[in-house]
Amino acid sequence: MAKARRKASARRQHKTREVYKEIERLQKENAKLKDSLKLSQEVTNAFKESESLYRSLVDTSPDAVTVTDLEGRVIYVSKQTLRLHDYDRADEVLGKSALEFIAPCDRERAVTNMKRTLKDGYIKDIEYTFLRKDGSDFIGSLNASLITDADGKPKGFIATTRDITERKKATTELAASAEKYQHLVEQAILGIIIAQGWPAHMVFANDAAARMFGYPAKQLMSLSGKKMWAHIHEHDRALLMQRFQEIMNGKPSVPRQIRIIRKDNTVRWLEIFGRRIDYQRQPAIQVTAIDITDRKEAEDALRDSEEKFSNLFHRSNDAIFLHDLEGTILDVNDRGSELFGYSRKEILALRITGLHPREELKQSQAAFAAIARDGSVNFEIMFKKKDGSIFPGEVSSSLFEIGGKKVIQGIVRDVTERKQAEREINRRLAMEEALAAISENLIKARDIDRAVRDTLYRLARVFRTERVCLFQKRGEQKVWDKTHEWHDPALTPLRWKFQGMTSTRYAYWLGKLKRDSAIIINNTKKLPAYARKNLRGVKIASMLLVPLFYEDEFFGALGIFAEKKVQTWHDDDARILRAAGEIITASLVKDRYQKELTAVLNELQSQRMKLFELTQRSIDAQERERLYLASEIHDELLQGLVAVLYFLQMLDSGSFDARTREKHAVLIKTIKSSIDRARSLISEVEPIRDPDIGLIQAIKKSIKNRLAAMPIQVRFNYPKKLPRVVFAQKANVLRIVQEALTNVRKHSQATRLSLRITTRDDTLEINLKDNGIGFDVDRALKKTTGHFGLVSIQERALLAGGQLTITSTPGKGTRIHGVFPLVREGV
Numbered sequence: 001m002a003k004a005r006r007k008a009s010a011r012r013q014h015k016t017r018e019v020y021k022e023i024e025r026l027q028k029e030n031a032k033l034k035d036s037l038k039l040s041q042e043v044t045n046a047f048k049e050s051e052s053l054y055r056s057l058v059d060t061s062p063d064a065v066t067v068t069d070l071e072g073r074v075i076y077v078s079k080q081t082l083r084l085h086d087y088d089r090a091d092e093v094l095g096k097s098a099l100e101f102i103a104p105c106d107r108e109r110a111v112t113n114m115k116r117t118l119k120d121g122y123i124k125d126i127e128y129t130f131l132r133k134d135g136s137d138f139i140g141s142l143n144a145s146l147i148t149d150a151d152g153k154p155k156g157f158i159a160t161t162r163d164i165t166e167r168k169k170a171t172t173e174l175a176a177s178a179e180k181y182q183h184l185v186e187q188a189i190l191g192i193i194i195a196q197g198w199p200a201h202m203v204f205a206n207d208a209a210a211r212m213f214g215y216p217a218k219q220l221m222s223l224s225g226k227k228m229w230a231h232i233h234e235h236d237r238a239l240l241m242q243r244f245q246e247i248m249n250g251k252p253s254v255p256r257q258i259r260i261i262r263k264d265n266t267v268r269w270l271e272i273f274g275r276r277i278d279y280q281r282q283p284a285i286q287v288t289a290i291d292i293t294d295r296k297e298a299e300d301a302l303r304d305s306e307e308k309f310s311n312l313f314h315r316s317n318d319a320i321f322l323h324d325l326e327g328t329i330l331d332v333n334d335r336g337s338e339l340f341g342y343s344r345k346e347i348l349a350l351r352i353t354g355l356h357p358r359e360e361l362k363q364s365q366a367a368f369a370a371i372a373r374d375g376s377v378n379f380e381i382m383f384k385k386k387d388g389s390i391f392p393g394e395v396s397s398s399l400f401e402i403g404g405k406k407v408i409q410g411i412v413r414d415v416t417e418r419k420q421a422e423r424e425i426n427r428r429l430a431m432e433e434a435l436a437a438i439s440e441n442l443i444k445a446r447d448i449d450r451a452v453r454d455t456l457y458r459l460a461r462v463f464r465t466e467r468v469c470l471f472q473k474r475g476e477q478k479v480w481d482k483t484h485e486w487h488d489p490a491l492t493p494l495r496w497k498f499q500g501m502t503s504t505r506y507a508y509w510l511g512k513l514k515r516d517s518a519i520i521i522n523n524t525k526k527l528p529a530y531a532r533k534n535l536r537g538v539k540i541a542s543m544l545l546v547p548l549f550y551e552d553e554f555f556g557a558l559g560i561f562a563e564k565k566v567q568t569w570h571d572d573d574a575r576i577l578r579a580a581g582e583i584i585t586a587s588l589v590k591d592r593y594q595k596e597l598t599a600v601l602n603e604l605q606s607q608r609m610k611l612f613e614l615t616q617r618s619i620d621a622q623e624r625e626r627l628y629l630a631s632e633i634h635d636e637l638l639q640g641l642v643a644v645l646y647f648l649q650m651l652d653s654g655s656f657d658a659r660t661r662e663k664h665a666v667l668i669k670t671i672k673s674s675i676d677r678a679r680s681l682i683s684e685v686e687p688i689r690d691p692d693i694g695l696i697q698a699i700k701k702s703i704k705n706r707l708a709a710m711p712i713q714v715r716f717n718y719p720k721k722l723p724r725v726v727f728a729q730k731a732n733v734l735r736i737v738q739e740a741l742t743n744v745r746k747h748s749q750a751t752r753l754s755l756r757i758t759t760r761d762d763t764l765e766i767n768l769k770d771n772g773i774g775f776d777v778d779r780a781l782k783k784t785t786g787h788f789g790l791v792s793i794q795e796r797a798l799l800a801g802g803q804l805t806i807t808s809t810p811g812k813g814t815r816i817h818g819v820f821p822l823v824r825e826g827v
Contacts, residue, residue, distance in 0.1 A: 063160040067147070070156055072098045072114060084140075084163055086132040098159075103129035103137055113144070117157060121146045127168075130161065138165045191270070191289035194279050199225035200244055203279065212270065212291055214263035233259035233267065247274050247285055257292065269296045319412040325372065327351040330407065339414060341386035352410070357384050367397065371408055375399045383412065391416050427462075431576045434462045438580055442587035449484070452584055456486035459580055463544075465560045465567065466491055470584065472556035483556075491563065513547040513557050518574035520544050523566050542567040546578040548585045555585050638678045645671045695730050696722055696757065699737050703755075706741045712750055718757040723824045725764070732800040733766065733820065736793045740768050740816055743790070748772025748814065759822060766818040774808045781806075 064081035068074050077093050085101055087093055099107050106128045117123050122145045130140045144159040191209030195202050202221045210217040213231055223231075232240055236258040247253050253274045259267050272289045279286075313320055319336035323329045329348050337344050340355060356364050360382050370377040376398040383393045397410045438455045445451030456468040470484040512519050521527060521543045524535060545559040558581035560569075648668050653661050696718050703714055725733075737755070744750055750772035758765045780790055790806060793816075797804035802820035 063162045065158065065160055066098065067158050068098050068156055070118070070154055072157070074098055075156065081161070084132075084138075084161065085130070086134060092133075101131055103131055105129060114157065117144045117146055118154060127164070138163050139168050140164060191287075191291075193287040193289065194277070194284050195244075195287065196279065196282055196284045197225065198245075198248075199229060199241075200285060201225035201228060203284065209289060212262075212268065212289060213260065214266075231261050233261060235259070244274065244285060247276055248283065250276065257296075269293045316411075319414075321352060321410045321412065323352045323408055323410065325368070325406055325408065327353050327368070336412070339385075339412070340383070346386075355383050357382055357390060367395070371397050371399050380415070392419050394418075428572070428576070431462050434458050435576070435579055435583065439583050442583060445587070448587060448591040452484045452588070453486055455580070455584055456484060459560065459577070460486055460488075463560050463569075463573065463577070465562045466564060467561040469559050469561070470556065470581075471559070472588070473554065513545065514554050516547055516549065518544065518546045518571075518578065520569050520571075520574060522568045539563045541565060542569065544569045544573060544577060546574055546581050548581045550585050550589050555589075557581075558584065633678050638675060641671055641675050641678065645675065694722065695725060695733060698730065698734050699755070699757070702734065702738050702741060706738070706745055707753070710745055712744070712753050714753045714755070716755045719759060722757070722759065723822065726823045729764075729800065729820065729823045732796055733764065733818075736796055736804070736818060737766065737768070739790075739793045743814075744770050744772065747775070750813065762822050764820045764822045766816070766820075768816040769813065771813045774810045774812050774814055776810060777806050777808050 062080065064084040065076075065078040066074060066081050067076035074094050074096050077090055082088065082090065082093065085093070099110055102110050110128060113123050113126055122143070124143050126142045126144075128140055128142055129137050131137055140161045141164045142159055142161050144157050146154055147156045147158055149155050191212045192204070192206045193202055193209050194204040201224060205217050205220050207217055210220045213220055215223075229237060229241070240256070240258055243253065243256065255271055255273045257269060257271050260270055261267060269292050270289045271292045272287050274285050274287045277284055277286045314333050316333055316335055319339045320333045321329055321336055322331040329350055329352055332344065332347050334344075337347055340347060342350070353361060353364050363379070363381055367377055367379055367381070370379075376396075378394075378396050380392060380394050382390050384390055392415050394413045394415045395410055397408055399406060399408055401407065438458055441454060442448070442451050452470065456470065460466070460468045466488040468486050469482050472481060472483045474481050523542060524532065524540050527535075540561050540563055542562040543559060545557050547557055548555040558577060560577065645668065648664065648671065651664070653664050656664060699718075700716065703716065707714060744753060748770050750770035752771045754767075754769045756765075756767040758767075781794070794804050794806070797818055797820070800820055802818055804816065804818040806814070806816050808814040
């Protein structure tokens, strides 16, 4: 039992030990559980901290984070995702297909990329066009990864999205900028050169740089460094090499101006700027260059121009002002100060309006307005000097800008002398116009004395004087008289004082005038006493006398006299007065000669009429003598010859011997020839033999007698009614026509003849024209050629008081034109 108890106790102890062991194990397990729980809590806390950290990272990430299941439904979005797609809450997005946030044009590609992600585990930098809540789109870049569980089975996708619209735009712009930069570099007007090594040789040169050196770009870059430096002017080469080495050593560069020698050996100026760069991973110098040759020349020209215009400004003979629109004087040249009598400091303290009299301010303000409106204006205005004196000025003003401020430049010229000259010129012009009017008036004058008086009046108006007198020499005597005078109506004429002047009494005056000297006395009180004695009793304050000559002989004098006040005359006035005097002298001499010529012409006309009358009587007697001879030939000689011829023809020649018959025949032939000649002589005077026949009928008979047997077509035109003319004129005209018809018959070989008789006023005209062979008129009219017919008709025309013109050209026919005075019968 005890054994049983021991066994039972042993079992109890064993159980107790087992319990204790179990308790100890349990305690150990509990401790382990506690440690595990603690570790689990720590892990949970760590997980919580990690989740919070990662959630914070996701929410603060610049990229949008989106988690979807394998069907693409959204199960998580970050705050950036909501902002990127313009949503306010996550529940607006969760559960939707991620494809709804991608533009329709990219959805098919998005499905394909989801399959790629499922297969490959990720995709990277995929660009889509995404949609916002309002339907607007943006370009985004997407990275996606496959999410798996602990067993590695796919659970979904996680994607990060970034808005790359601006980056895309910047990239596009950068690409365009790079392309543009490359184009600009290649096409730039600036020369761009990249050089490496030492001595520096070119590894790049754009077209502009190549043009500067006169090479193609490739050929320029092929030059060795030594040859390249040879194109730098020797005066600039060493300094440029030094600057290049300094730039390669990191020293900053400043623009430099150098000279280069082009391929054609011409020299050009360049402005260059160099800087160190890396080119193809090697240090290099980039040089930009611009051709400043033209600018250099322009700058030199500008400096010269500035110097020139500075000299023009300060040394100008005109006053030059610079002032603003308010009239404040900004600058003035030395002439401006001198002209107005101010110092430079004093004048710069004034306004431009202070240089004008008060009454000129309105015009000055109007000029300001015109300058502001039109930009420039020229005008004349009165100015006031520091001493108060007034002078006229000519102003040329223009508006321009200096440093953005509007400035007016005014050039002022003192035109006092010019105004005086203009007044003098106007006076001279008035004098010249008066001279022209005087000349015209005297030329057209019928009454020379009245015309001279009018001329003296004009001279008084021009010289503004009260008395003008003309003195002439009295015939061949050495005495001079006042022959013409004009005086102010308020004055009395100088009736007796200047009549019968002699060299003895007026030695001072006449002596100077004869020596061709003008006498200018601006104040008679200053005359010598012996000269003043000649003016006693005459109120003359000033006088101007000029001598008058004609063909180097002293003719007289012309004088102007001022009585009311002293006047000042000059040499120019004397020249004008002398010119007027020469016109008057010429007119008076012309009138004198014209009167003498008229008397001579009248005498000549009287003699001519007497000669004409004698000539007409001579022609009349000659024609009547011809008529008498013709009648005698017809009535006596011709009748006798006819009777003898009849008697000889009645003889029986058969009873004559041969010699007698021969003489008989010769005698009959001779008598017949004489009869023909007698009849021919009678025919010469036949047309005028009948006193009742007129000129036209006489010409018709002459045409018939002379041209009836000739193959000539004759056209005779005459007036229907021609006045009956005296016998002498009828005979003269007829003889001229007959001689002309004879010449046509004998020499012209014409086939057509035109004869026209016309009357005009108191003249009778003859026009005769043929189409014959013509002749040399000058040669034919020489009496040595034997053409007495042409000479005789010209002389007959002159004796008849007419004119006869003969024109002819070999091969072109002949024309005779005669004009005669029409002397009617019974007048």
